Structures are given as structure tokens and as C-alpha cells.
Amino acid sequence: MSIITEHFQASAASVLDNVHLEAQIEEAAKTIYNSFQAGGKLLICGNGGSAADAQHLSSELLNRYKRERRELPGIALTTDGSTLTSIGNDYDYSEVFSKQVSALANAGDCLMVITTSGNSANIMKAVDIAHEKSVTVIALNGKGGGKLGEALNRSDIDIVVKGDVTARIQEVHGLIIHCLCELIDSYILD
DSSP states (O other): OOHHHHHHHHHHHHHHTTGGGHHHHHHHHHHHHHHHHTTOOEEEEESTHHHHHHHHHHHHHHTOSSSOOOOOOEEETTOOHHHHHHHHHHTOGGGTTHHHHHHHOOTTOEEEEEOSSSOOHHHHHHHHHHHHTTOEEEEEEEGGGHHHHHHOOTTSEEEEEOOSOHHHHHHHHHHHHHHHHHHHHHHHHO
16 A cells, blocks of 8 residues: 555544544534624634645635635634744744733634643633633644643534544644634635
């Protein structure tokens, strides 16, 4: 079996092993949609590949996914290099997202944190600030949920992808992002 075939088969198995997340994904989509309908926004953050996922979701919301609809306020906190490096330099890298949440979030907004391990200090601090500001947290999580799973409130949504391989978790996160976009579009357009 080739490396490519192994990757495709492992990815397909991982996707199918996470179909059980359907209800949580739908709850997350409704929560984000309700925030948008009430004038709120979605702030999104993650590290590394998860930062790219944050930007991916933001672009699908601000522009469009598959169908024409109004622009939606999905803001990736991972894109402003000057802000990220000034906070990291002047304070600490663990505060690069929390300071942005503190400045930009309002009660009724949502914060989506994307992490494959649930253990990043900067994600944890962003969640703490979100809770202080009455912001609902939606976590795209992995590897059992990590410390993040313990830090979330009852009103938060923790979508924990089964598995221990970072690449497989990221692939499922990408699929979840597309599901969220499809659902939000259907709530607006159908």
C-alpha cells in the first residue's frame, strides 16, 4: 500500500469515526447564527495549522461559502502580524489572543478556539477573557479535550474530535468548518 493510499484511508476512517459530532456541530452553527442575528460577531483563533483554519472560516463568512448571501462578521485573530508580535514581545505569547478578545469582544459574541490538543496557553487565556465578557466559546478540539475541556462553561460547546494524530484531527476540523458554513448559510437563505 502506498503512502498516499494510507493517508486517504486513514483520513476517511477518521472522518467516519467522528460522525457522532453532528448534534454538537449543529448546536455550534445555531449559536453562531443567533449571535449574528443579534448583531454579534465570531472571533476565531488557533495556532499553526489551526491558525490557517481560523483564517479559512473567517474568509468563508466574510465573503461567501457556496451561495450568495450577506457578509458575516467572522474575524480571525491570527492575521495581524504587527499585533501578534507586539503582544508577544511586550507581554508574552500566551496573551496574543486574550488581549484581542479583551479589546474586540462584546457580550453576545462568540469565540471559536481551534486546537488539536486543548492545551495551548494562549487559547486558555482567550477563553478566560471570553468568559469574563459573557462571550460563548465554541471549541474545535482534539486529543480528548485537554485542559480546555475542563475550562469550558456549560453554555460553551466543546467539539472534541476523536483521535491522536494531529493531521487527522485537522482534517476533521476542516470538514466541521465546512459543515458550519453550510448550516449557517441554510439558516440565512432557506
